[in-house]
Amino acid sequence: MKHPVRRWLIGIAAVLLLGTGALVWVASTRLPSDEEVAVRISEAFEKRFGIGLKIGGAHWALWPSPVLVLSQVATDQARPITLRRITLQLKLRKLLQRVVAIDEAEIESLVLPRESVRAFRGKGPKPKEAGHLFSLPAPWALAPIPLEKLRWRDIVWIDRRGIELAYDGDVVFDTGWRPRQARLERAGASPPARLRLDREADRDRWRTRIDVGGGTWNGVSLFELLPDDTMRVSAELEPRQIDIEGLVHAFGRRTAVAGKFSGQTTLVAQAGELGALIRSLHTRTTFSVKPATLTRLDLAKAVTTAGISRGGTTPLDELTGTLDTQGGEDGIVMRYTGLKARSGLLTASGNLKLFNRKLDGEVAVDLVDGVVGVPLKVGGSMSDPEVSLTGGALAGAAVGTAVLPGVGTALGARIGQQVEKLFGEEEPAKKKTVPPQPQRSPGVSR
Incomplete structure (x- = not known):
């Protein structure tokens, strides 16, 4: 390269550097x-x-x-x-x-x-x-x-x-x-609890992948800006083989049910600003857990004693139902509907509400050896759940025990519950009378 050309290039580079430096200096003096x-x-x-x-x-x-x-x-x-x-x-x-x-x-x-x-x-x-x-x-x-x-x-x-x-x-x-x-x-978190979104081209649609509880919760999410200037987020997801205990432990919670679930989930939220959008979130999941275990309740014991029962476990071949969650100002309300459970020992059906860790629900339990439709009230908290008979059902159970032990207790409790529904709950101030412990019919399991 000839010296004049090289000198020209060096000169141009110097001017560019000096010019950039001058721009930065001018900008910095105004900041x-x-x-x-x-x-x-x-x-x-x-x-x-x-x-x-x-x-x-x-x-x-x-x-x-x-x-x-x-x-x-x-x-x-x-x-x-x-x-x-x-x-x-x-x-x-x-x-x-x-x-x-x-x-x-x-x-x-x-x-x-x-x-x-x-x-x-x-x-x-x-x-x-x-x-x-x-x-x-x-x-x-x-x-x-x-x-x-x-x-x-x-x-x-x-x-x-x-x-x-x-x-x-x-x-x-x-x-x-x-x-x-x-x-x-x-x-x-171990196993990982992770959400990943990938946008599909320039559409308001995202491939959604969730890893949690050793399983997956994958699907598609959508975003819409509505004519009234509100935002709407929706999703269709498929939970697959998610360990319930692993799921809740990843978020610092405890559960009274163990097992892996699969099913279908829909999600929707709509509001005018981001915070309200999150609080308005509503999900609906149909689920099946095979096998399942109630880790803090013994339903068979509750049926055969016709009284308040805490603790114990209930192994199940399958637990199915629908979970609806709804966000609100004071937290998330969780409603379980259409619950059905079965095992070699019993079958059960019912509904349950969970809010601020408090349980409120009803379940009817059938034992395989003849005790049919015992109505139980579910209460307590997630850390200390309990099942018992309501006041009317307790009174009916007492009559049933006097007439016929075992099966008579169950039928009496069921009739007592229906009477209670017709005429209303008893006054809260009244004390409920606990019936005498019924005698076990031959073959009734605990």
């Missing part, structure tokens, strides 16, 4: 200091949500790439929402054009107490506002994809009972804040 950045973000947050925000540290830099780091962030609440660090990587070219385009955001150690999050209800972005939590002063604007990738580690949700659940995950966005790909998983 606020780290302290001013922290103050402006705090003020904008309080203006938007009506809740103060404390920022322990803020750092802003343009070189070698634009970055904004906030650390030790906390809301001004009795039990604050806290954030150890958030890092935003911005695009320099867009920034110089006064366009906000975040290449990647990373959240580390965000703690969300339920009662503190409730203070933000109704203040989240509406569908048409989803592009801007904070208004940008002219001439600044948002890019068509304001945030391309979001990653989070150790986001902790603390529920009303103080149970802490940590989540990791990431999401890659398309325009309109549609996830192109997303992953959410329970940190440290």
